[in-house]
Amino acid sequence: MIRDTTIGAKLWIAAVWATVIFFVVNVLAMIAVVVISSFGTRWLGTWLPEALTLKWYLAAWKEFQLSEVLLVTFQIAFTVVALSGIIGVTAAYAMARRDFPGKKLLMLLFLLPLLVPPITYGIPLATVLYQWGPGGTFWGVVLANLVPTVPFVILVMIPFIEQIDPKIEAAARVFGAGTFRLFIHVLLPMLLPGILAALLLVLVRTVAMFELTFLTAGPTSQTLVVALYYSVFAAGVRAVQSIDAMAVIYMVSTLIWLLIALRFVNPTQIVARGKQANAH
Amino acid sequence: MQLSSTPFKELRLERMSRAFGSFNALREISLTIRQGEFIALLGPSGCGKSTALNCIAGLLATTGGGIFIDDKRIDQLKPEDRGFGMVFQNYALFPHMSVRENIGFGLKMRGVAKAEIESRVDAALTLVRLQGQGNKPPGQLSGGQQQRVAIARAIVIEPPLVLMDEPLSNLDAKLRLEMRAEIRRIHAQLGATTIYVTHDQDEALSLADRVVVLRDGAIRQIGAPHELYDSPDHIDVAQFMGFRNCLRGVVTARNGLQASVAVGNATLTGMLRNDLNVGDAALVAARGDDVTSGDEHANTLPAVIESIEYRGREFVGSARTADDVELVFHTPKNVAVGSRVFLSVDPDRTIIFADKEV
Amino acid sequence: MTVSALDGHHAERGNKSIRQKLALRGIDGVTLLILPAAIFIVGVFIYPFFYGLVLSFTPMAGGGALANYQAFFSDPYLYNTIAATLRLALPVTILSLAFSIPIAMRVRLMERQRLLTTILVLPLTLGTVLVAEGLLNYLGPQGWFSRILILIGLIEEPLKLTNNYWGVLASLIITVFPFTFLLTLSYITGIDPALEKAAATHGANSWQRFRFVMLPLLVPGIAIAFCLTFVQAFAVFPSAVLLGAPSGDTRVISIAAAQAAFEQYDFSMASAIAMIMAVVQLGVVVAILAIRNMFYRGTTSGGKG
Numbered sequence: 015m016i017r018d019t020t021i022g023a024k025l026w027i028a029a030v031w032a033t034v035i036f037f038v039v040n041v042l043a044m045i046a047v048v049v050i051s052s053f054g055t056r057w058l059g060t061w062l063p064e065a066l067t068l069k070w071y072l073a074a075w076k077e078f079q080l081s082e083v084l085l086v087t088f089q090i091a092f093t094v095v096a097l098s099g100i101i102g103v104t105a106a107y108a109m110a111r112r113d114f115p116g117k118k119l120l121m122l123l124f125l126l127p128l129l130v131p132p133i134t135y136g137i138p139l140a141t142v143l144y145q146w147g148p149g150g151t152f153w154g155v156v157l158a159n160l161v162p163t164v165p166f167v168i169l170v171m172i173p174f175i176e177q178i179d180p181k182i183e184a185a186a187r188v189f190g191a192g193t194f195r196l197f198i199h200v201l202l203p204m205l206l207p208g209i210l211a212a213l214l215l216v217l218v219r220t221v222a223m224f225e226l227t228f229l230t231a232g233p234t235s236q237t238l239v240v241a242l243y244y245s246v247f248a249a250g251v252r253a254v255q256s257i258d259a260m261a262v263i264y265m266v267s268t269l270i271w272l273l274i275a276l277r278f279v280n281p282t283q284i285v286a287r288g289k290q291a292n293a294h
Numbered sequence: 295m296q297l298s299s300t301p302f303k304e305l306r307l308e309r310m311s312r313a314f315g316s317f318n319a320l321r322e323i324s325l326t327i328r329q330g331e332f333i334a335l336l337g338p339s340g341c342g343k344s345t346a347l348n349c350i351a352g353l354l355a356t357t358g359g360g361i362f363i364d365d366k367r368i369d370q371l372k373p374e375d376r377g378f379g380m381v382f383q384n385y386a387l388f389p390h391m392s393v394r395e396n397i398g399f400g401l402k403m404r405g406v407a408k409a410e411i412e413s414r415v416d417a418a419l420t421l422v423r424l425q426g427q428g429n430k431p432p433g434q435l436s437g438g439q440q441q442r443v444a445i446a447r448a449i450v451i452e453p454p455l456v457l458m459d460e461p462l463s464n465l466d467a468k469l470r471l472e473m474r475a476e477i478r479r480i481h482a483q484l485g486a487t488t489i490y491v492t493h494d495q496d497e498a499l500s501l502a503d504r505v506v507v508l509r510d511g512a513i514r515q516i517g518a519p520h521e522l523y524d525s526p527d528h529i530d531v532a533q534f535m536g537f538r539n540c541l542r543g544v545v546t547a548r549n550g551l552q553a554s555v556a557v558g559n560a561t562l563t564g565m566l567r568n569d570l571n572v573g574d575a576a577l578v579a580a581r582g583d584d585v586t587s588g589d590e591h592a593n594t595l596p597a598v599i600e601s602i603e604y605r606g607r608e609f610v611g612s613a614r615t616a617d618d619v620e621l622v623f624h625t626p627k628n629v630a631v632g633s634r635v636f637l638s639v640d641p642d643r644t645i646i647f648a649d650k651e652v
Numbered sequence: 653m654t655v656s657a658l659d660g661h662h663a664e665r666g667n668k669s670i671r672q673k674l675a676l677r678g679i680d681g682v683t684l685l686i687l688p689a690a691i692f693i694v695g696v697f698i699y700p701f702f703y704g705l706v707l708s709f710t711p712m713a714g715g716g717a718l719a720n721y722q723a724f725f726s727d728p729y730l731y732n733t734i735a736a737t738l739r740l741a742l743p744v745t746i747l748s749l750a751f752s753i754p755i756a757m758r759v760r761l762m763e764r765q766r767l768l769t770t771i772l773v774l775p776l777t778l779g780t781v782l783v784a785e786g787l788l789n790y791l792g793p794q795g796w797f798s799r800i801l802i803l804i805g806l807i808e809e810p811l812k813l814t815n816n817y818w819g820v821l822a823s824l825i826i827t828v829f830p831f832t833f834l835l836t837l838s839y840i841t842g843i844d845p846a847l848e849k850a851a852a853t854h855g856a857n858s859w860q861r862f863r864f865v866m867l868p869l870l871v872p873g874i875a876i877a878f879c880l881t882f883v884q885a886f887a888v889f890p891s892a893v894l895l896g897a898p899s900g901d902t903r904v905i906s907i908a909a910a911q912a913a914f915e916q917y918d919f920s921m922a923s924a925i926a927m928i929m930a931v932v933q934l935g936v937v938v939a940i941l942a943i944r945n946m947f948y949r950g951t952t953s954g955g956k957g
Contacts, residue, residue: 023858030758033751038771041826043796044786045774051789061799105689112683120690127697129880131887133906134933135697137926138704141919161697164689193681222779224890229913243781246788246894254789261785265778272777276770353849373852374860380853386846390868390948399864400854433951451854 045265052258070259077252078241078260087237087267090152090227091220094159095213101160102167103209107201109168110175124165132162132225140229150232158226163216170215174208207278214275221268238264302363302454304328305487310369311358312345312511319345321512322359330485334502336492336534342511343491344459350489351457352376363454374403379448379486380457384464385440387432393443394419394428400451418446421480438469442476449486458490462497474500495534499523507531527567529577529647537579539621541595542649545574553646558617560595564644575649582610582622584643587635594638597621599631613637708924720924730925733905734932740817740892740904741885744824748832748881749874756837757862769837772830783823784894788814791822817901823891832881839873840866844953869952875944879937886933905929 052070054063074080105124109117127135139158140149148154178201186200202209224239231240242264245257309322320342327333335343348354350361352373361369368376379400387396394415401411419425422442432440441461448456461477462470478501481488492498498505499519507514507522507530515527526532529540543557548571554563555576562578570576588594597613600620609625613635623637711719724730759765775783791797791813798810813819843866851861889906896902905925913922 026754027758030754034755034759034768037829038768040790040797041771041775044783044790044826045778047789047796048782048786061796101689101692104685108683108685112680114683120686123690123693123698127693129883130930130933131883133887133889133909134926134929135701137909137913137919137922138707139696139700140913141707141923142700142703144919157696160692164692168689218777222777224779224781225887228890229910239779239781242785243890243894246781246785257785258789261782264782268777268779269774272773276773280766280769351849351853353852372857373849374855374857376853377855378853380850382846382850384844384846384953386844386850388847388850388865388869389951389953399851399856402864403851403855403857403860447850447854457853 048258048261048265051255052262054255070253070255071263073253074256074259074263077256078245080238080241080260080263083236083238083241084263084267086152086235087221090155090159090235090237091217093156094163094220095216097156098160098163098167098216099209099213102164102212103171103205105164106168106171107175110172111180124168127162127165128169132223133229135161136226136229139226143230149230150235152235154230154232155227155235155237158230159220159223161226162223163219166219167212167216170212171205171208174205178204211275211278214271214278217271218268218275221264221271238267302329302487304364305455306362307346307350307359308362309359310346310349310356310361312342312349312354313357319511320349320356321510323508323511323513324359325506325513325516327487327489330487332481332488332490332501332503334490334492334498334505335508336495336498336505337508338493338534341508343493343508345511346508347457347459347489347491350455351378351380377451377453378455378457379451379453381441381444381448381459381461383460385432385444387440387443387447389431389433392429392431393424393435396432396443397428397446397450399447404451414450415446418450421449421483422446422476437465438473441465441473445477445480449480449484452486454487456486456488458488460491460493462492462494470497477501495536507534525565525567526645529579532579532645532647536581536583537645538582539580539585539623541578541615541617541619541621543576543578545570545572545576545646548572552641555646557595558615561593562595562639562644563593563641564639564646565642566646568646568648570646570648577647577649578644579647580639580644583624585621585623585637585639587611587613587623587625587629588638593641593644594636595621597635597637599629599633599635602629602631604628704923705927707920708927710920711924712918712920720921721928723921724924724928729903730908733903733908734928736902737886737888737904737906738932740820740824740888740902741882744821744828744885745832745878745882747825748829749836749878751829752833752836752877753840753870753874756833756840757866759837760841765837769834772833774830775826776830780823780827780888780890781894783826784891787819787823787826787891787895791819814895816897819895820888820892820902823895824885824888827891828881828885831884832877835877835880836870836873839870839877842873842952843869868948871947872944875940879940882936882940883933886929886936905932 050063053066053068055065055067056063109121136158139161143149143154143157148157182204183196183200186196191199221237222239223237224243227237228240228243231237236244238260242257242260245252245260305327307323307325307327309324310320311318311322312320323342323346325333335346337343345354349356349369352369352371352375356369359369360367388399391399397418398411398415401414406414415428419428422445424439424442424446427435427439432443435443441464444461448458458477462473465473474497477490481501490498490501499522502519504516505519505522506516507528509530515522515531522531523535526535526537529537533540541555541557541562543555543562545553546556546561547554548566551566552563553566553570553576554561555578557578564578564580595615597615599611599613602609602611602625605624609628611623611625611629613621613623615621621637629635708720709717711717711723713719715722759768762768789795791811793810793812793814797813798807801807801811811818813822847865847869848861851865856864887906888904889910892898892902892904892907898907906929909922909925909929912918912925
């Protein structure tokens with residue numbers, strides 16, 4: 015692009031990059047501290063722990079009943095993924111292909127759960143769920159987590175579907191494919207990258223969703239992040255390192271999916287895609 | 295208020311080069327442009343013409359050579375310090391400003407007094423015939439009107455040099471002809487030195503005082519439109535100028551500027567464009583307009599008709615020679631597809647180049 | 653024969669009145685695919701919201717429809733949470749935007765943005781609980797942050813950055829800044845680069861290009877980014893508990909709501925606080941969007957194609 019070679023411009027550029035580096039270094043150091051601590055033995059008043067050990071992982075696994083918590087976490091996450099995929103993709107298809115009265119209102123309806131922070135709508139939602147019965151159970155947590163994920167899938171999928179030429183579908187229909195076969199043989203293969211990306215991000219969001227799960231979970235329906243919150247909240251009861259070990263397990267369980275998802279989407283889109291509709 | 299342009303004697307590109315890594319987009323371009331000239335940079339996409347324009351504008355740094363206005367070297371200057379005007383392919387009008395604000399932008403950046411900006415913008419609006427449209431946002435104008443705004447924005451600052459980057463490529467065919475006439479009129483009226491980038495030879499030939507043909511980042515030929523059209527120096531230029539028929543052969547005889555070339559079993563005579571001797575490999579080129587189907591005379595080539603199209607005044611056809619070369623020709627009467635004909639061409643209208651690929 | 657033909661005609665008309673009337677409005681079988689999602693969102697998002705709204709006007713302890721709101725605004729321990737939350741959310745929003753714009757202006761010129769954007773997505777993905785846990789270690793009195801500052805001689809005693817306002821502020825910035833930045837970056841890269849080139853060739857220097865071309869085109873995006881960032885920051889919860897002083901400095905409004913719900917089991921009061929939270933967020937969003945409407949809003953491309 016346009017060159018800027020004055021001293022002022024160079025200083026400004028240097029300052030901008032210094033800020034970025036300061037931020038990134040601090041974030042990485044923060045993550046590194048948790049990881050190192052979880053593998054360390056005694057770490058008091060020094061730069062690094064005295065020795066490395068795996069015992070905190072064993073301790074965390076037993077103390078926090080992590081096998082159960084992990085099982086519940088992924089049961090919840092995959093249920094949310096499956097349901098939001100089915101509900102979201104079908105709705106996105108209708109939104110992308112049809113114009114009908116009230117479409118803009120419906121779009122706003124789908125945007126709201128993404129724009130309003132979970133803690134704001136989570137309290138009335140938890141109240142209603144406890145009233146209805148599923149509050150505190152597996153299905154209560156699933157229902158609550160579907161509130162932001164269904165609209166998320168819809169908003170991510172709409173542009174994906176819009177870019178497929180409707181004439182391809184028309185051709186499939188003319189050559190005799192019914193709605194179901196049209197979907198299985200024509201749409202699904204073309205939409206697969208988009209669906210995969212959307213659902214992986216739903217998985218990440220659900221594993222990392224603290225507020226909604228915290229508000230609606232009972233003792234048997236806690237996910238990893240809520241268990242982590244409680245253990246940090248009750249810090250002092252357990253060794254810091256075993257909490258850190260749990261945090262590392264949580265990190266790994268989230269980041270694996272993120273890394274896979276990033277093969278399909280640009281990081282900017284994770285934030286921006288759902289918001290585009292709102293910008294106009 | 296009368297607009298004019300800042301005077302200078304000449305703009306010189308001295309071995310201007312630009313490389314992207316190991317790819318040479320521009321190879322030592324040297325060119326001298328006189329005050330008031332209209333220069334067209336012509337070439338296919340990827341030939342380096344836009345790179346050259348961006349280097350002159352300062353939007354792209356050069357990687358070799360220099361750019362001079364009279365004796366002042368300008369290639370180290372930032373684009374905003376060069377004082378040129380530029381018209382972009384997609385207009386690049388500021389969508390958040392009115393037409394007037396768009397046109398007055400360059401003057402505002404130069405700190406010109408408000409009253410003077412107003413009167414110069416008025417003059418520019420009159421020049422591009424957009425009086426009364428000044429307060430609209432550019433998005434409400436048609437494509438042709440937006441392009442007029444872009445031109446007004448470039449000339450209102452009375453720049454020594456106006457750069458135009460394929461300004462008509464986004465317009466439909468009718469509007470393109472109209473705007474071409476408009477650009478010619480404005481240039482005649484202002485006399486601003488202009489460098490115009492295009493891939494359309496009609497545009498280049500009809501607008502420019504001199505045309506610079508670029509290919510693979512290097513200049514192939516510089517000349518007035520009629521020079522390029524009648525006597526291209528290079529086969530690439532010839533093909534750009536409508537010499538669609540091109541045949542490989544070997545020189546069999548030479549007579550001053552004329553030579554005969556054996557092509558298959560036939561012999562074609564034409565005007566030499568390169569210095570060739572008997573036995574040299576040659577390329578024989580002719581325009582479709584100059585090739586007709588006729589009887590077996592001198593300077594003919596047997597071929598089989600592949601297709602024939604009615605064009606109103608005459609027929610245009612394509613035929614294939616025994617050596618599997620496709621030729622375009624015209625004929626006053628219809629010929630059946632598959633029939634054998636003799637295609638003939640006037641030696642004065644046939645040109646011969648050295649065949650460098652052999 | 654005449655009769656049956658008429659019948660057939662009638663049948664066709666009867667059919668028309670259902671299917672084709674809907675078709676006239678653009679509704680067919682495919683449109684109905686929207687229903688499950690729409691019903692779900694209405695049932696699990698809109699309905700609870702209105703349920704909560706009504707519930708907030710039917711206080712558990714009686715005392716008239718407005719008793720919850722009166723209680724909230726007469727108890728400093730409760731109404732001060734609004735100020736405490738704003739004290740966190742506003743600086744975080746303003747700082748995030750102030751840093752995002754110049755950084756995004758630079759990053760858009762980078763050819764390989766992917767690594768940076770991926771690193772920035774990390775804290776967003778890991779979420780507030782993990783960032784809080786990490787910062788407890790990192791910013792703590794024995795943590796690397798203070799040790800490094802002591803090492804280079806900036807301070808002599810470790811800074812107190814946890815269990816107070818600063819810890820929460822830091823954790824909010826770490827989770828919120830990447831969000832704001834990526835949003836701003838997507839807006840900035842959406843601006844036609846030819847506009848900046850046009851400005852440069854017509855004599856605008858880098859500051860003028862930003863001031864007269866980029867900034868006005870960015871205002872709508874900045875307004876949206878401000879709203880979304882503010883709303884996220886205003887809902888700060890786990891880090892205010894874990895990293896702050898949940899009964900002091902950083903007693904934010906969501907802590908008050910969660911305590912009402914899960915410690916006092918007063919869902920009516922909790923709903924009232926949630927409604928107040930929503931109203932404050934809405935108020936700021938409406939104010940920002942009103943300001944935005946005074947500026948240019950529209951396309952950010954410079955022509956067709």
